[in-house]
Amino acid sequence: MAAMRNELVFRLSRRRSSVPRARALLHALLGDWGVGEEAADTAELVLSELVTNALCVRAPKDRQVGVRIVRAEADGLLRLEVSDAGTGTPEIRSPAADETGGRGLLLVETLSHRWGVRRREGGIGKTVWAEVKAPGLAPRPGAGTEVAAVAVRAGRQVRVRGAWRTVRDVRAEPCASGGLVVTFALDTGPALCLSAAEPLTVRDGADAASPTD
Missing domain, CATH: 3.30.565.10 (Histidine kinase-like ATPase, C-terminal domain)
Incomplete structure (x- = not known):
């Protein structure tokens, strides 16, 4: 299964x-x-x-x-x-x-x-x-959708440790063990590094006023 x-x-x-x-x-x-x-x-x-x-x-x-x-x-x-x-x-x-x-x-x-x-x-x-x-x-307003990390673009919001953070910059680099590692510069807090295929919950920046819980 x-x-x-x-x-x-x-x-x-x-x-x-x-x-x-x-x-x-x-x-x-x-x-x-x-x-x-x-x-x-x-x-x-x-x-x-x-x-x-x-x-x-x-x-x-x-x-x-x-x-x-x-x-x-x-x-x-x-x-x-x-x-x-x-x-x-x-x-x-x-x-x-x-x-x-x-x-x-x-x-x-x-x-x-x-x-x-x-x-x-x-x-x-x-x-x-x-x-x-x-x-x-049906997803709640502002609940976001799940996509692979490599598909996230600057300007969108990502769910990190229970809070929404705006992506300021995205950089993808080859990993020594193969594949890609994606690094996100966020509006607050440290950068976020994930493998390209790892899922992230995202939403458009325009949804910022929507409920986050």
Whole structure:
């Protein structure tokens, strides 16, 4: 399993116990992201249906099911992607009242903001994705966004030890061990030195009047 601040990617074995495992991983992640109970319940139900459908398709038993969960703060959306090695394209069914199955995608369409299917890039099978509205993901005014240190420019503000500091100058230099080291001259306090890929929370200087906590 590989995790990032705004993304979680993991694989599941082709067994029924993978459905509750996927839900548990999503539940823990959404708790860390501060997603409300109603949106979390919806997302967990949608993911359960997507994983269940992926486990039901015809595919070699050694082929795992891939799951990718992404939060898009700017849009207030959670994106849930489930990939399998099966052929064909899933379609929404209208099962009879006495049928016990066949309602998975109907439920996904009802609960999701939007959903779709795409062929897997560089592999066999497909990816079924769904986006669920999660208003709590939207960033607060002045909260900033996270970018790599090398992408920060002079004039922006960076979050350093719980306070906002304005970047006066930026200098990138090769590191003896390889890569780049970025040095920031700030309006107050000592200079800040980080590796080029290290994340920083930044905002425009115009947001200085916004709440900082």
